[in-house]
Amino acid sequence: MTDDSDDPLVPIVxxxxxxxxxxxxxxxxxxxxxHNETRHDGEEVAxxxxxxxxxxxxxxxxxxxxxxxE
Numbered sequence: 001m002t003d004d005s006d007d008p009l010v011p012i013v014x015x016x017x018x019x020x021x022x023x024x025x026x027x028x029x030x031x032x033x034x035h036n037e038t039r040h041d042g043e044e045v046a047x048x049x050x051x052x053x054x055x056x057x058x059x060x061x062x063x064x065x066x067x068x069x070e
Contacts, residue, residue: 014039014046 007024012032017039023031028048035046061067
């Protein structure tokens with residue numbers, strides 16, 4: 001188990017429930033899966049905040065050189 005005090009918090013949103021929370025990075029996958037399983041019959045409703053997910057995708061694409069030549 002990791003020390004949560006060193007683990008960055010990731011914003012999670014569920015528009016269907018109207019909830020927003022911040023979960024330690026090491027727990028995000030399990031927390032989102034558990035929420036969706038118990039609240040939405042397994043449908044992928046809750047997720048990492050889309051703005052953050054898009055930013056991470058952009059950073060990864062830049063690091064991989066996928067944006068070169070645009």
